[in-house]
Amino acid sequence: MSYLKCDVIIIGAGVSGIYAAHKLSNDLGLDVVGIEKGSDAGGTWYWNRYPGVQADTDSHVYRYSGDPTVSPSWDRAARYQKGSQIRDYLQDFMKRQDLDKIFHFETTATTADFKEEQARWEARTDRGQTFSARYLIGAAGVLSKPVLPNIPGLASFTGQTIHTARWPEGVSLAGARVAVFGTGSTGCQLIANAATEVEEMVVFQRTAQYVVPAGQRRWTDSESHHYEESFAELWDAWRLTRLACGFEEPQTGAQDVDEKTREEVFENAWEEGGGFNFMFGTFSDLAFNRVSNNAAADFIKQKINVIVRDSDTVKDLTPTEPYARRPVAVDNYYETFNRENVSLVNSRRNPIRSVTPHGITLDDGRFFEVDVIVFATGFEAVDGAYRDFHVQGREGTNLLEHWGDAPSSYLGIATPKFPNFFTVLGPLGVFSNLPPGIEAQVDFIAEVIAVADSTEAATIEVHPDAVNRWAVESTEMAQGSVFAEVKSWIFGSNVHTDSPRALFYFGGLGSYRQRLRNEIDNRLPSFQLSTRSRLTQQ
Numbered sequence: 001m002s003y004l005k006c007d008v009i010i011i012g013a014g015v016s017g018i019y020a021a022h023k024l025s026n027d028l029g030l031d032v033v034g035i036e037k038g039s040d041a042g043g044t045w046y047w048n049r050y051p052g053v054q055a056d057t058d059s060h061v062y063r064y065s066g067d068p069t070v071s072p073s074w075d076r077a078a079r080y081q082k083g084s085q086i087r088d089y090l091q092d093f094m095k096r097q098d099l100d101k102i103f104h105f106e107t108t109a110t111t112a113d114f115k116e117e118q119a120r121w122e123a124r125t126d127r128g129q130t131f132s133a134r135y136l137i138g139a140a141g142v143l144s145k146p147v148l149p150n151i152p153g154l155a156s157f158t159g160q161t162i163h164t165a166r167w168p169e170g171v172s173l174a175g176a177r178v179a180v181f182g183t184g185s186t187g188c189q190l191i192a193n194a195a196t197e198v199e200e201m202v203v204f205q206r207t208a209q210y211v212v213p214a215g216q217r218r219w220t221d222s223e224s225h226h227y228e229e230s231f232a233e234l235w236d237a238w239r240l241t242r243l244a245c246g247f248e249e250p251q252t253g254a255q256d257v258d259e260k261t262r263e264e265v266f267e268n269a270w271e272e273g274g275g276f277n278f279m280f281g282t283f284s285d286l287a288f289n290r291v292s293n294n295a296a297a298d299f300i301k302q303k304i305n306v307i308v309r310d311s312d313t314v315k316d317l318t319p320t321e322p323y324a325r326r327p328v329a330v331d332n333y334y335e336t337f338n339r340e341n342v343s344l345v346n347s348r349r350n351p352i353r354s355v356t357p358h359g360i361t362l363d364d365g366r367f368f369e370v371d372v373i374v375f376a377t378g379f380e381a382v383d384g385a386y387r388d389f390h391v392q393g394r395e396g397t398n399l400l401e402h403w404g405d406a407p408s409s410y411l412g413i414a415t416p417k418f419p420n421f422f423t424v425l426g427p428l429g430v431f432s433n434l435p436p437g438i439e440a441q442v443d444f445i446a447e448v449i450a451v452a453d454s455t456e457a458a459t460i461e462v463h464p465d466a467v468n469r470w471a472v473e474s475t476e477m478a479q480g481s482v483f484a485e486v487k488s489w490i491f492g493s494n495v496h497t498d499s500p501r502a503l504f505y506f507g508g509l510g511s512y513r514q515r516l517r518n519e520i521d522n523r524l525p526s527f528q529l530s531t532r533s534r535l536t537q538q
């Protein structure tokens with residue numbers, strides 16, 4: 001049992017928590033304690049170690065913008081970094097910035113309660129520690145609570161079952177007979193990469209996805225030179241774009257050009273690779289105009305038809321919904337289904353009857369004997385991170401109950417009744433490439449704390465009206481997008497099937513950052529600072 005007082009508690013040592021520790025400890029000089037479940041830093045990149053795991057955003061925008069240094073294993077010439085390279089980078093950044101002593105690893109935060117009388121947060125851990133701080137930062141990740149399906153007979157399986165986000169260190173699929181559930185970004189990366197080493201792979205696909213090539217390649221010398229020489233200037237420009245994925249975003253809609261031009265643009269993007277590039281770097285309106293979206297969808301469907309040899313497999317791989325999930329980009333995905341050792345089961349047409357001790361039986365009686373079942377079945381996004389960490393604000397208000405079926409927080413950051421508590425990537429945060437979105441949020445939180453501290457306010461709390469207005473605006477924008485037409489984690493509908501909810505602000509990072517700037521420039525009009533002096537209360 002231990003009791004420790006500090007200024008700030010940070011939950012999570014991923015991209016968000018590490019950067020928050022850096023800003024608040026190194027820049028603001030606050031006494032910061034971090035709590036992290038894993039045995040080291042990395043967050044998403046700590047937990048996800050499945051075969052083929054890599055970023056699908058270009059390397060120079062998948063790192064911290066204020067840090068031109070990279071870690072020894074970072075491949076400066078590679079367009080995308082592997083998961084292990086990003087993990088190394090984050091752990092290396094932490095050491096270089098002297099942050100490793102801040103975090104308590106292999107420690108799970110179980111509860112955090114706001115103590116009204118002292119205006120302090122008290123967080124408890126599974127190791128019996130209690131930390132008391134003026135501020136609490138939830139940096140527990142946007143995709144950190146894995147979802148496992150409930151399949152009859154699963155408990156009887158005698159082989160190995162693995163969720164991709166809990167991949168045991170050192171486990172290889174080489175030579176194994178493998179069943180894969182899930183064909184999102186994770187499943188598709190795993191399928192294309194593990195297929196070359198497994199003995200057999202059977203993919204149980206529930207919903208066909210649109211997959212474009214990632215386009216992994218070496219940068220040319222002149223490209224490398226350009227990115228290194230102009231790192232800071234390029235970041236200044238990328239931050240103002242919608243997605244901040246490092247490519248130029250077009251102003252032209254897909255209907256503003258003739259069919260031949262449209263096809264050429266799609267073909268060039270296919271050749272270049274990149275899912276965000278295909279969806280947001282070709283035309284301005286694929287996510288908002290159904291006709292334009294159909295044009296992109298038809299282009300990808302044609303590619304499936306050309307690449308995949310077996311006509312039944314083509315039919316099963318061809319999506320029937322709009323192109324409106326988080327875009328998937330994997331090299332050689334469709335080509336993988338031409339391999340002799342890979343087969344596809346359309347589990348909507350042919351559902352699974354049960355898992356047995358040695359494999360999987362379908363309703364039509366077919367049986368697949370397998371050694372390993374891999375679940376690439378996704379996450380309970382956004383509020384899922386708070387499912388096992390109970391946060392209690394003013395008047396005993398429970399955070400998850402307060403968020404309910406329509407979780408909302410102002411800018412993804414602040415929730416009424418939870419003073420001095422800030423979320424990074426909370427509900428209705430910006431939909432963008434994550435590291436720049438995270439930097440924007442954490443920089444803002446640091447500025448808010450600096451303002452609160454400079455006035456010696458005991459508490460700072462967002463006005464409910466500001467959250468309501470933000471929720472209406474974000475929800476209307478999200479509902480107006482083609483993304484609202486499909487069921488995916490972006491709307492939480494992979495888990496909350498009957499209650500899809502807007503979880504992101506779709507207005508783009510540039511305009512989101514402007515909103516943050518307005519708050520700071522106008523001395524935080526959406527927040528209420530308590531007038532009591534903190535010093536008199538302690």
Ligand code: NA7
Nearest residue numbers: 149181182183184185186187206207326376377378379489
């Ligand atoms: P996703 O994108 O949520 O994909 C999960 C996949 O798992 C998807 O194909 C699901 O099919 C499938 N799934 C989920 N439950 C089941 C069951 N019960 N049976 C069969 N198939 C199932 O998760 P990812 O990990 O791939 O990606 C998440 C994000 O991480 C990604 O977007 C990147 O930002 C990084 P469904 O479509 O629901 O029919």
